[in-house]
Amino acid sequence: VAAAYAKTLTYYAAKSGSAAAKTTAKALLDGMWSNYQDSLGIAVPETRADYNRFDDSVxxxxxxxxxxPNGDAVNSASTFASLRSFYKNDPAWSKIQSYLAGGAAPVFTYHRFWAQADVALAMGSYAELLE
Incomplete structure (x- = not known):
């Protein structure tokens, strides 16, 4: 959302000459870069309580x-997770398993393609139009 807003402000500043829009767009982009960058991109940690649905019956x-196709049995006792046993091979599976056993909701940092692309496009638009 911050990247989309920064891109909107960038285009507005480029057309209108608004110093406030330019300053705010730059502050948003710099803030994301400085505070939410890691080795994979720009993202924020998310607490996800919806993993409780993994035990839902299918x-x-x-x-x-x-x-x-992966060999998991399909029958009247099947759950979302029982049909996807390969999830248990994920290094972060223990966080979900702990949550399903009654622990705290897991926190993950997702680097979604659309969000990474939006940040890159916002930064590119700012550089192209205002720098």
């Missing part, structure tokens, strides 16, 4: 059963 019609 509807399988009565009398149906089978096997997922």
């Amino acid at each position: 509807y399988v019609p009565s009398g149906w059963s089978g096997t997922m």
